[in-house]
Every structure is written in C-alpha cells, then in structure tokens.
Amino acid sequence: MSKPNVAVIGAGLGGLSAAIHLRLAGHSVTVFEKNPLCGGRANRISDNGYHFDTGPSLLNYPWVFEELFAAAGRKMSDYMELIPVDPSVEFRWANGTTLHLSSDMKTLLAECERVSPGSSPGMTAFFADAAEKYRISFDKLVLQNEDNPLKWFIGLSLGEMLRTGVWRSLDKELARFFSSRYIREAFGSYAMYLGGSPFELPGVFSILPYGELAYGLWLPKNGIYGLVEAVEKLAREIGVEIHNNAPVQMIRQEAGKVTGVLLESGAFFPVPIVVSNVDVPVTDRKLLQKPTPANPGMTPGVLTFYWGVRGNVDAVGHHTIFLPDDFKGAFDDLTKNKRIPESLPFYVAVASTSDPSLAPPGDASLFVLVPTPVLSDLGEDFDWPAAVAKIRKTVLDRIGLNPQRIAVEHVWTPVEWARRFGLHDGSAFGAAHTLFQVGPFRSKNYAPETTGMYYTGASTTPGTGMPMVVLSGRLTAERIAMHYPG
Numbered sequence: 001m002s003k004p005n006v007a008v009i010g011a012g013l014g015g016l017s018a019a020i021h022l023r024l025a026g027h028s029v030t031v032f033e034k035n036p037l038c039g040g041r042a043n044r045i046s047d048n049g050y051h052f053d054t055g056p057s058l059l060n061y062p063w064v065f066e067e068l069f070a071a072a073g074r075k076m077s078d079y080m081e082l083i084p085v086d087p088s089v090e091f092r093w094a095n096g097t098t099l100h101l102s103s104d105m106k107t108l109l110a111e112c113e114r115v116s117p118g119s120s121p122g123m124t125a126f127f128a129d130a131a132e133k134y135r136i137s138f139d140k141l142v143l144q145n146e147d148n149p150l151k152w153f154i155g156l157s158l159g160e161m162l163r164t165g166v167w168r169s170l171d172k173e174l175a176r177f178f179s180s181r182y183i184r185e186a187f188g189s190y191a192m193y194l195g196g197s198p199f200e201l202p203g204v205f206s207i208l209p210y211g212e213l214a215y216g217l218w219l220p221k222n223g224i225y226g227l228v229e230a231v232e233k234l235a236r237e238i239g240v241e242i243h244n245n246a247p248v249q250m251i252r253q254e255a256g257k258v259t260g261v262l263l264e265s266g267a268f269f270p271v272p273i274v275v276s277n278v279d280v281p282v283t284d285r286k287l288l289q290k291p292t293p294a295n296p297g298m299t300p301g302v303l304t305f306y307w308g309v310r311g312n313v314d315a316v317g318h319h320t321i322f323l324p325d326d327f328k329g330a331f332d333d334l335t336k337n338k339r340i341p342e343s344l345p346f347y348v349a350v351a352s353t354s355d356p357s358l359a360p361p362g363d364a365s366l367f368v369l370v371p372t373p374v375l376s377d378l379g380e381d382f383d384w385p386a387a388v389a390k391i392r393k394t395v396l397d398r399i400g401l402n403p404q405r406i407a408v409e410h411v412w413t414p415v416e417w418a419r420r421f422g423l424h425d426g427s428a429f430g431a432a433h434t435l436f437q438v439g440p441f442r443s444k445n446y447a448p449e450t451t452g453m454y455y456t457g458a459s460t461t462p463g464t465g466m467p468m469v470v471l472s473g474r475l476t477a478e479r480i481a482m483h484y485p486g
C-alpha cells in the first residue's frame with residue numbers, strides 16, 4: 001500500500017529534516033517555502049563579496065547531521081566539509097578578564113587555572129557529571145515521542161533522575177563545580193543558545209557547554225549556509241519536491257481532518273498529511289485559525305548586525321561573547337524586567353577568520369547578535385531606530401571598530417525576523433525551555449484533535465538549535481509512522 005502524500009510548510013532545517021525522513025519512509029513529499037532560499041533562520045545574505053549567515057553561527061553535535069545523511073545511505077563528508085574551530089569561544093568581560101575555551105582538555109585546564117587558580121579539578125568533575133547528563137538526555141529523554149510525563153521519566157533509575165538536576169537552575173548546577181565567577185558566567189551564558197537565562201533554565205542544560213567541548217565546534221565550508229545547501233541537495237536528490245517563493249496562506253480541514261494547503265497564490269494542494277515547520281503559535285493562529293491557539297512562553301528576540309568590513313578584524317576572533325560586569329542584572333532585564341539591558345551582553349562572529357572565502361580577499365564579515373525582549377514586551381511604540389543607533393555605538397566602541405571601515409551593513413530587528421520567517425512575537429529561538437516546556441510538557445509534534453496535522457522545528461519537541469530541529473524532523477516522521485503504519 002502506498003504511503004499518504006505529505007506537504008511540509010517551511011524549508012527550515014526542521015522542515016527539510018522531516019521531509020527527508022518522510023521521503024525515506026516512502027511518502028511523496030512536497031515542501032512549500034515562502035522565501036526564495038531554503039534554511040529559514042539559517043539563511044544567507046550576500047552583498048558585494050561579503051557573505052553572512054543570518055542566524056546560527058555555532059555548529060555543534062556534528063553527529064546529528066552525520067546521522068541525517070547516513071539515514072539516506074550517504075556520507076556527509078561527500079556533501080560538505082567541516083572546519084574545526086578550536087580554540088572555540090572567547091568570553092570577554094567589561095573589566096578586561098578573558099576566558100578562551102578549547103576542546104583540548106589540557107589547553108582548557110591550563111586556561112581555567114590562568115583565569116581562576118585552583119579551578120581545574122572542578123572542571124574535571126564537571127566533565128564527568130555533564131557527560132552522564134548528556135548520555136541520559138540523549139539515550140532516554142530527547143529522542144522520544146512521549147506525551148506522558150510519568151512514562152517519560154519511568155525509564156530513568158533514581159540515580160539517573162537525581163543526576164539530571166532538572167529542579168536546580170543552570171546557574172546553581174554550575175555553582176556545584178565552580179566557585180569562579182568567570183567560568184560560571186561563561187558556561188551559564190550558554191543559556192542564551194536556548195534563548196533563556198541561566199537563573200531560570202534547568203540544570204540539565206549544563207550539557208550545552210559540555211556538548212560543545214566534548215564534540216567540538218565546527219564551521220561548514222562556505223559558512224553555516226554550506227550545511228543548509230548540503231541538506232537541501234540531499235532532500236532534492238532523494239526526490240523531495242521543494243517550491244520556493246510559495247507562501248502558504250492556510251491549512252484546510254474538514255470534519256477534524258486535514259485536507260490540504262492553500263497557497264497565497266490561490267493554488268490548493270490536496271494532501272491528507274501536513275507538517276508545519278512554522279512556529280507552533282503562528283501555525284495554530286494563522287494557518288489553522290484555531291479558536292484557542294497554543295500560547296507557550298517564548299524565548300527573547302534578537303537584534304542582528306551584518307557588517308562587511310574593509311581589512312582584517314584582528315581584535316576579535318571567530319566567536320567572542322562579550323559579557324557585562326552585572327551578569328545577573330542583564331539576564332533579569334531581558335527575562336523579568338522586559339527591557340534591553342543597559343549593560344549589554346552580546347556576541348560577535350567573524351566567520352571569515354575560519355573561512356576567508358566569506359569575504360573579499362583581506363576583508364572580514366562580522367555578525368553581531370544582541371538579545372532583546374520579545375516584541376509584545378517592548379510595545380508597539382518601541383523606538384527601534386534609536387535603539388539600533390545606541391546599541392551599534394556600544395558594540396563598535398567595545399570591539400574597537402572604526403565605523404568608517406564598514407563597507408556593507410544590514411540590520412535585522414526582531415520585527416524583521418518575525419516578518420521574514422513568521423516568528424511568533426519576534427522570538428528568535430521559538431518556545432522557551434523552562435522545566436514545564438521541555439519533553440512531554442512542550443507543544444506536541446501533532447495536533448490530537450486534527451487528523452493529519454503535525455509540527456516540526458524549534459517550537460515543538462525536542463527544542464531549538466540546529467541539531468535539535470534536525471532531530472525534531474526525525475521525531476515528527478517517527479510520529480507519522482506510528483499513526484500511519486504499514
């Protein structure tokens with residue numbers, strides 16, 4: 001019996017992963033993407049020889065992508081080259097302290113001792129603990145389509161349950177190993193990768209810095225967009241049909257069943273199964289017009305600058321996170337006080353340091369990410385031009401870059417992010433990852449009340465980040481296989 005046809009709305013990495021797994025399972029799959037390029041948030045700006053990755057810049061957990069290619073009987077290395085970035089991320093505080101991470105344990109321990117004498121035994125103990133958390137998370141929690149919290153936890157022994165540390169904040173978890181303010185803040189700032197605060201996210205997320213150090217940090221040749229192109233190529237090769245510039249207006253339903261997708265062009269594409277890669281609240285409100293749409297707490301927004309700079313930028317390496325002296329105050333401002341912190345944390349990537357082809361010879365491509373509250377918290381009257389001008393000056397001053405050297409500039413506020421990719425409330429990373437929004441508590445990857453309706457990507461399980469949305473695509477395909485066996 002042939003498998004039912006599937007329409008996937010959105011060609012982000014989550015949508016492409018779902019499409020690949022569904023095609024491999026024997027479905028005929030058609031992807032409708034509103035933008036001219038695939039990749040969603042992992043998009044590309046090219047301007048006068050400068051190439052910028054729009055969103056993600058840190059690629060970790062390479063095994064997740066290798067598994068995607070292996071599922072199709074392919075080798076990822078035949079599609080893309082991964083460049084190791086080591087030493088990886090540098091942290092800089094306003095008081096001049098720096099900490100440079102490395103996946104080389106000897107180098108890392110020496111750096112910890114330099115910054116905080118006596119801290120290396122804590123780092124060794126942290127590694128042992130986080131390795132176990134990582135194993136428990138991936139073996140027993142992350143890769144499950146489980147809706148029942150009890151069943152989700154039941155596979156864990158008491159020891160494993162205690163080890164997860166889900167009831168402690170990430171900051172408190174880190175305090176068990178590090179008295180050094182600097183190591184704790186550096187590792188705590190990985191909460192930003194999930195769009196959260198180390199004072200709110202559960203301690204199990206210590207697997208973020210661990211995962212990066214244990215499995216390395218990578219840059220695909222040609223930037224993160226090199227990864228998107230490789231995944232898109234794989235999808236097309238195995239027979240996924242992808243339509244770009246094809247925004248979907250709504251998902252049609254009849255008697256509790258999906259009947260197809262209506263494109264903004266007016267064309268109707270009948271299918272019994274729809275997978276939406278669009279943020280869950282936007283899918284529910286706009287595409288399904290649900291009377292009581294899902295309303296999860298969202299991660300913050302981002303203001304991003306893309307600067308093509310004449311000449312080298314030696315003052316900053318590939319990945320630098322600038323932390324304020326008032327670390328907690330900055331996170332409180334973002335998540336509790338709902339304002340852009342005066343004392344600003346921000347991240348700068350100079351990807352052309354690792355791959356010079358991303359800028360004209362001798363020049364540099366810079367990406368700056370500044371977290372902001374979501375749009376509804378800032379209010380409709382928020383003065384973006386004034387905020388952009390102020391933040392631009394703060395960043396340029398702190399990295400010591402003369403604005404006269406900027407040859408090419410693009411700026412995306414959360415308003416622009418929302419407009420381009422349909423992001424709910426301008427949230428950059430999708431639904432938040434607080435204790436009651438992970439695992440079975442997170443928005444499910446299917447709509448129990450609508451036969452044939454599925455979700456994939458950052459706002460559903462398991463969560464945000466490129467590796468997680470690729471796993472999300474696999475979980476959605478597995479969910480469909482459970483509902484449509486044979």
Ligand SMILES: Cc1cc2nc3c(=O)[nH]c(=O)nc-3n(C[C@H](O)[C@H](O)[C@H](O)COP(=O)(O)OP(=O)(O)OC[C@H]3O[C@@H](n4cnc5c(N)ncnc54)[C@H](O)[C@@H]3O)c2cc1C
Pocket residue numbers: 009010011012013014015032033034035038039040041042054055056057058059060246247248249277278279302304369420421422428429456457458459463464465466467469
């Ligand atoms: C600034 C920034 C920095 C980040 N940094 C990192 C990082 O360093 N490392 C990391 O791993 N992750 C990072 N992330 C997170 C990561 O980018 C996301 O979790 C991931 O890319 C989301 O993929 P997705 O497939 O869920 O959604 P998306 O990428 O948002 O894809 C959804 C797709 O749906 C399309 N769409 C929307 N509405 C419609 C419609 N009506 N019809 C048709 N198509 C539609 C959109 O155009 C888009 O292509 C970052 C995110 C941002 C914003």
